[in-house]
Amino acid sequence: SQQGEEDPQALSIQEGENATMNCSYKTSINNLQWYRQNSGRGLVHLILIRSNEREKHSGRLRVTLDTSKKSSSLLITASRAADTASYFCATDRSSNTGKLIFGQGTTLQVKP
Amino acid sequence: DADVTQTPRNRITKTGKRIMLECSQTKGHDRMYWYRQDPGLGLQLIYYSFDVKDINKGEISDGYSVSRQAQAKFSLSLESAIPNQTALYFCATSHENQETQYFGPGTRLLVL
Numbered sequence: 001s002q003q004g005e006e007d008p009q010a011l012s013i014q015e016g017e018n019a020t021m022n023c024s025y026k027t028s029i030n031n032l033q034w035y036r037q038n039s040g041r042g043l044v045h046l047i048l049i050r051s052n053e054r055e056k057h058s059g060r061l062r063v064t065l066d067t068s069k070k071s072s073s074l075l076i077t078a079s080r081a082a083d084t085a086s087y088f089c090a091t092d093r094s095s096n097t098g099k100l101i102f103g104q105g106t107t108l109q110v111k112p
Numbered sequence: 113d114a115d116v117t118q119t120p121r122n123r124i125t126k127t128g129k130r131i132m133l134e135c136s137q138t139k140g141h142d143r144m145y146w147y148r149q150d151p152g153l154g155l156q157l158i159y160y161s162f163d164v165k166d167i168n169k170g171e172i173s174d175g176y177s178v179s180r181q182a183q184a185k186f187s188l189s190l191e192s193a194i195p196n197q198t199a200l201y202f203c204a205t206s207h208e209n210q211e212t213q214y215f216g217p218g219t220r221l222l223v224l
Contacts, residue, residue: 033212102147102156
């Protein structure tokens, strides 16, 4: 069974707009990670946020974590056509077990 | 990223056949993982290995077996393939002190 629920399942926006995708999970976690997958390819790590952190930035990415609500959001600002991909959250329940539990993903389409 | 390679990239097989998917890495990581991804879904963990002598079952290990031949090599076998094992299979690696996982390009498997 999968830990996370992602919302929305699909998102279509124009280039330059911001994209927000959400992830909810069921159990306590040590950290939450976001990965990107281009169509049919391997996943690429984007950003990791630990359970004692509330917000983290990396370039055009902003991740928030609310452990009381068991939810996280990924914001991509000023989106580009090249951001078109699927985005997955993954939770690590204990300290560095290596056992990531993935959500079902959000498919983002950025129209030029 | 050529640091994690998977062979074959595509495979068609028949029900009942035994097949092996191979993963090699040049990242020097101790930890290796096998996941499967079904269409429109996230990844599910099949098996993981923290070193050559340490192999563990993941969420969905039934019908699969693995072999860690060396630090750099981790193979996944389907003893008797069935159609519902048709999926995209990913290998991943991580360093023991880091939570980030690095994924291979995937093997697309079709079981007829």
